[in-house]
Amino acid sequence: MFDIKEELKKLPDSPGCYLHKDEFGQIIYVGKAVSLRNRVRQYFQSPKNQTPKTREMVKHIAEFEYITAGSEMEALILECNLIKRYRPKYNIVLRDDKSYPYIKVTLKEDYPRVLKTRRVVNDGSRYFGPYADAGSVNVITDLLSSVYCLKRCNAQSFPAGFTPCLNYHIKKCRGICRGDVDRASYMESVNKAMDFLAGRDNALKRELREKMEQASEEMRFEDAAQLRDYLEAIESLSEKQRVVLQHPEDLDIVMIISGLAGAHALLFTVREGKLSGRESFFLGDTAGESDEYLTSEFIKRYYPDALTVPKEILVRDMPADRELIEGWLSGLRGSSVVLAVPARGEKRALMDVVRKDAQMMLKDIDERAQRQIERDEALRRQMKEAFGEELGGRLRRVESYDISHIQGVDSVGAMVVFEDGRPLKKAYRRFKIRTIEGNDDTASLTEVLFRRFKKAKDGDPGFSELPDLVLMDGGAGQVNAAKDVLFALGMDVPVAGMVKDDKHRTRALLFEGAETELKGRQELFAYCGRLQEEVHRFAIEYHRSLRGKSVRRSVLDSIPGIGEKRKMSLLNTFGSVDAIKSASLEDLAAAPGMNVRAAEQVFEYFTKGGASASDQQ
Numbered sequence: 001m002f003d004i005k006e007e008l009k010k011l012p013d014s015p016g017c018y019l020h021k022d023e024f025g026q027i028i029y030v031g032k033a034v035s036l037r038n039r040v041r042q043y044f045q046s047p048k049n050q051t052p053k054t055r056e057m058v059k060h061i062a063e064f065e066y067i068t069a070g071s072e073m074e075a076l077i078l079e080c081n082l083i084k085r086y087r088p089k090y091n092i093v094l095r096d097d098k099s100y101p102y103i104k105v106t107l108k109e110d111y112p113r114v115l116k117t118r119r120v121v122n123d124g125s126r127y128f129g130p131y132a133d134a135g136s137v138n139v140i141t142d143l144l145s146s147v148y149c150l151k152r153c154n155a156q157s158f159p160a161g162f163t164p165c166l167n168y169h170i171k172k173c174r175g176i177c178r179g180d181v182d183r184a185s186y187m188e189s190v191n192k193a194m195d196f197l198a199g200r201d202n203a204l205k206r207e208l209r210e211k212m213e214q215a216s217e218e219m220r221f222e223d224a225a226q227l228r229d230y231l232e233a234i235e236s237l238s239e240k241q242r243v244v245l246q247h248p249e250d251l252d253i254v255m256i257i258s259g260l261a262g263a264h265a266l267l268f269t270v271r272e273g274k275l276s277g278r279e280s281f282f283l284g285d286t287a288g289e290s291d292e293y294l295t296s297e298f299i300k301r302y303y304p305d306a307l308t309v310p311k312e313i314l315v316r317d318m319p320a321d322r323e324l325i326e327g328w329l330s331g332l333r334g335s336s337v338v339l340a341v342p343a344r345g346e347k348r349a350l351m352d353v354v355r356k357d358a359q360m361m362l363k364d365i366d367e368r369a370q371r372q373i374e375r376d377e378a379l380r381r382q383m384k385e386a387f388g389e390e391l392g393g394r395l396r397r398v399e400s401y402d403i404s405h406i407q408g409v410d411s412v413g414a415m416v417v418f419e420d421g422r423p424l425k426k427a428y429r430r431f432k433i434r435t436i437e438g439n440d441d442t443a444s445l446t447e448v449l450f451r452r453f454k455k456a457k458d459g460d461p462g463f464s465e466l467p468d469l470v471l472m473d474g475g476a477g478q479v480n481a482a483k484d485v486l487f488a489l490g491m492d493v494p495v496a497g498m499v500k501d502d503k504h505r506t507r508a509l510l511f512e513g514a515e516t517e518l519k520g521r522q523e524l525f526a527y528c529g530r531l532q533e534e535v536h537r538f539a540i541e542y543h544r545s546l547r548g549k550s551v552r553r554s555v556l557d558s559i560p561g562i563g564e565k566r567k568m569s570l571l572n573t574f575g576s577v578d579a580i581k582s583a584s585l586e587d588l589a590a591a592p593g594m595n596v597r598a599a600e601q602v603f604e605y606f607t608k609g610g611a612s613a614s615d616q617q
Contacts, residue, residue, distance in 0.1 A: 002063035004044060011037040015075045016068040017082060020090075023062040024461040029090040032079040036066050051288030057090040076328050080304050092297045094265070094281045101137045102129035102307070105194055110183065111151045111176045112190050114144045120305065127307050128197040131279075143233055144196065147208065148189035151176045159573050159592055199271030205234055245273035245346055251312040253354050254298060256283075256291040257362045261369035263289070265298040266361065268354050275350075278357065291317040299325055309333040314340055314351060375523055379421055382524035386509050386516040391469070391494055396420055399467040402535040403433070403444045404543035411436065412546060413448035414539035417467070418531055429463070430542045442481050445472075449485040457489055472497045473532055475510055498528055506532060556580075559605045561598045569593040570602070581606045 016036045020029040020043075033039030047055045069075040083091050104117045108124035116137045120127050131137050145152055151174070152167050158177040167173035174181045196204045212227035253268040263286040269277040281302070286294055296319035303309055309332050318341050319325055329337035342348040384392030398418045405411035411433035417424045431451060436443045449470075455463035470486075470493055472478035479497040486493050497510040506528045508515040518525040556567040556577070573591040574580045580588070580602065588599035 004061075004063070007064070008041055008044065011040055011066065012068060013037045014068050015070070015072050016066055017075055017078045018064055018066045019082065019086075020057070020061045020088075021063050021065070022060045024459070024464050025063075026461055027082075027086045027088050028060060029057055029088050030079055030082045030086065032069075032072070032075040034072050034075075036068070040064060040066070053090065053285050053287055053289070072324055073327060073331075076300070076324060080300055083301070084304065092283050092286070092294070092301060094283070094298070094301045101131055101134050102127045103131070103137060103141060103197055104128075105190065105197075107190075109156065111181070111186055113151050113154070114141050114190075114193055116141050120307070126194060128194075129307065131277075139233060140197070143230060144193040146172055147204070147230055148193050149174050150186075150189065150193070153177075155572070157572075157592070159569075162572070163575075199274065199276050201234060205231060208234070245270065245350065248272040249312075250308075251310045251314060253314045253351070254295055255316050255354060255358050256294045256298070257358050257365075258286075258291075259362050259366040259369065260373065261365050262286060263294055264362075264365065265294065265302075266354075266358055267298075267302065268357075270350070275353070278361075280361065292319055295319050296321055296325060299329070303329060303332060309337060311336065312338050312340060314342055314347060316341065316351065316355070376421060379523040379527055382521040385521070386524060387469070387494070387496065387511055395468045397424075397465065397467045398469045398471050398531065400471045400473055400531050400535045401445055401448055402473050402539040403441045403448070404536075404539035405433075405439065405444075406543075410543060410546050411444055412539060412543045413444060414535055414542060415448070415452060416531070416535045416538050418527075418534075421527060423530075423534055427465070428538060430538070432546070442477055445478060446481050446485055449482055450489070453486060453489050453491055453493075457491065466491075466493060468494070470495045471509075471528075471531060473535060475499045479510060498532060505529075556602075559601050561601045566593050566598060 168175040215224035413431040415429040417427035498506040499508040501507040
């Protein structure tokens with residue numbers, strides 16, 4: 001048994017990080033301290049000076065750990081790494097399960113591509129971003145690939161006789177696969193694309209105008225029209241960029257705004273003296289926290305993953321730990337970084353411009369938040385009508401389940417969770433059906449429910465939080481099956497069902513033997529529809545992924561001696577499994593990576609009936 005009072009006495013008077021844990025051993029908060037002894041003890045003293053968020057967190061602290069560090073700077077670096085690793089509930093975590101897109105230039109490839117990605121890895125590629133608007137990323141990547149006629153496929157080797165794809169024939173690719181593209185010329189285009197991504201778009205616009213005028217003079221009007229469209233797209237992407245500094249300077253601006261929806265951190269980027277971007281990051285529950293503290297927390301969460309750390313960051317609210325942050329950022333950049341609150345001159349004027357943008361954005365956020373508040377209030381009122389005043393008034397976490405299969409094959413179950421009316425994707429769970437054969441959805445649901453709630457009863461932290469309501473995607477049959485499982489496990493969780501009409505739309509909710517019609521209860525109807533669609537989607541995606549894996553390994557992966565590389569070589573060489581089946585032993589052996597023994601294995605597999613007629617690639 002962890003004795004907090006006794007463990008507090010053992011804390012060292014040295015820098016380090018502390019990790020608060022709940023009763024299930026989950027890390028719920030990570031912090032750093034100059035003195036672990038003094039800082040951790042503060043949590044267990046009088047709560048009157050604590051923020052509401054801190055008071056709520058302390059209620060759930062069952063134990064803590066600590067890691068000592070050699071200095072406050074080491075503690076800061078360790079804190080950033082631990083928060084990134086554990087994503088604790090009570091820390092400020094910027095992305096809130098949302099992964100922002102980046103633009104990736106695959107420089108390690110002989111002929112690099114420009115593509116969208118949501119993962120930044122140390123693979124030698126160059127990354128730009130993150131971007132809040134995924135739609136703009138799609139436009140930019142397609143624009144650059146088209147303008148510079150860049151490679152679009154991910155193939156890295158092209159056997160003799162490889163047939164170019166459609167992109168080559170419609171002049172959207174130079175035909176790298178044909179082997180006659182000059183790499184130096186290609187890399188010149190790639191460098192121009194990277195200049196554009198770095199904010200230097202004048203060269204591209206000038207080049208496009210020259211090409212457009214030339215095409216027009218040569219009466220190639222279709223080409224001129226396409227170039228005009230590219231120019232308009234670039235102007236559209238750049239229209240929000242405006243010159244704000246006389247000198248071509250790079251810097252960032254960080255500003256905190258708070259309103260009905262909580263606190264947001266705004267990040268404005270200035271590149272070559274132009275205000276070139278604005279990103280918004282929701283900071284979660286920050287009630288009672290100062291803007292200075294939130295500015296510090298945002299900087300510490302954002303810049304470890306940022307691709308660029310500018311030499312100057314302007315802030316409206318200077319963090320108390322300014323010197324520590326500047327030293328840490330300088331280490332990330334490799335040269336000096338300064339935080340500043342401009343008092344005069346063009347940078348002060350820039351802050352005024354940014355502040356006006358922030359005020360307009362806050363007004364828009366608050367208007368949307370007010371509409372959401374009104375919808376939430378209507379949903380709570382309609383839930384009370386459907387489930388009674390007591391249960392309907394406290395419904396926060398709702399779980400729903402679904403089964404997906406094709407005629408009983410590869411059956412899977414899915415569990416989705418809505419919390420406060422919204423999907424909580426990190427709580428979703430999926431199940432392979434183990435005990436049920438054939439097409440029996442009710443029996444499959446019974447298995448899924450039993451496994452889910454048995455895990456909760458056994459203390460599995462991944463299933464520990466119980467729902468306020470289980471909402472089954474069906475009527476009395478599914479409701480009774482769920483109740484039987486819960487009764488058998490000795491658990492008291494309310495269960496309701498979504499009753500369908502002839503068109504399989506939810507028309508009513510079944511609870512405690514009574515139906516509540518959804519007609520006239522628009523918010524509750526919409527909520528049930530979202531939940532139903534989400535659980536269907538999640539179940540079908542899982543089933544497709546399993547079925548896809550099964551299909552992909554049904555033929556070539558079954559042949560001894562044929563691994564992933566040889567499989568891909570055969571498919572690239574022959575184009576399809578049917579062509580591989582028809583190939584001669586000599587042709588199989590001549591494929592890259594193959595030898596006589598491997599070719600014999602493939603040839604014998606197909607000629608002696610190793611693959612059934614139903615097998616597919």
